[in-house]
Amino acid sequence: MIDFLRGQIAHIETEYVVLDVQGVGYRVFCPNPYVFAAKNQNQEVITIYIHHHVREDAILLFGFPTREEQKLFRKLIDVSGIGPKVALGILSGGSPDHVITAIHQENIGFLTKLPGIGKKTAQRMILDLKDKLEGMGGFSLFDEAPTEDLTLHEAHPGWPEAREGLKALGYTEAELDRAWQRLKDQVKADEAVDSVMKKALKILYAG
Incomplete structure (x- = not known):
């Protein structure tokens, strides 16, 4: 089974990359293919951690930038009612640390x-995973539970946190300001940070 792949990004779509x-x-x-956009611009060799999923009618590869996300994905698909597509949606809608903390609390x-x-399904996640996620992510018994409006901001939903993540990928303040002007009418009031970041990266990647 494939555990990781190392190569260059050849193509990016909204749901997948071609490595x-x-x-x-x-x-x-x-979960968010556009996190690899900055690497694609520089044609860097990157490592993607893989879950190799085999079913009767298809062989699929699911990939993650960190070993921790790969592990959490595998835990999630062990929960009854959560398949790979739903697990990807979970990881695109909330950071691993926030998901793990929410389950613990x-x-x-x-x-x-x-x-x-x-x-x-949320109740099953808690029942099945609460005792299986110790030591994963940045969870601590003293962490605050994520609130329901975790991704909201009083002025712009999700943008401040998404902006910091984009800056870490190497985008400039000017590039991010231009992207936000195009993005701000596309985001919803309850949209998750990862979703906001994904949309912003699509705009930045398109130029």
């Missing part, structure tokens, strides 16, 4: 804001 590994293009589905309100998660 060129020594002349072979692997389609890898990701039984924060149903936060979990049900994640894509594809209803109250019953």
Whole structure:
């Protein structure tokens, strides 16, 4: 089974990247493909941690920038009612640390804001995973539980946190200001930070 792939980004779509590994293009589905946009611009060799998913009618690759996200994804798909697509949605809607903290602190309100998660599935996540996530992410028994409006900002939903993440990828203040002018009418009041960042990266990648 494939555990990781190392190569250059050849193509980016809204749901996946194509990673060129020594002349072979692997389609890898990701929570937020546009986090690899900065690497794509510089044609850097990157490592994507893989979950190799085999079913009767398809062989699929799901990829993550960190080993921690890969581990959390595998824990999530062990929960009854959560398949790979829903698990990707969870990781695109909330950071791993926030998801792990919400599970530990039984924060149903936060979990049900994640894509594809209803109250019953959130309860199953807590029941199945609460004791299996010790030591993962930055969780501490003294962490504050994420609030239901975790991704909101009094002026612009999700943008301040998304902006910091984009700056870490190497984008300038001027580039981010221009991107926000195009983006601000596209985001919803309850939109998750990762979703805001994904839309911003699509704009930045397109130029």
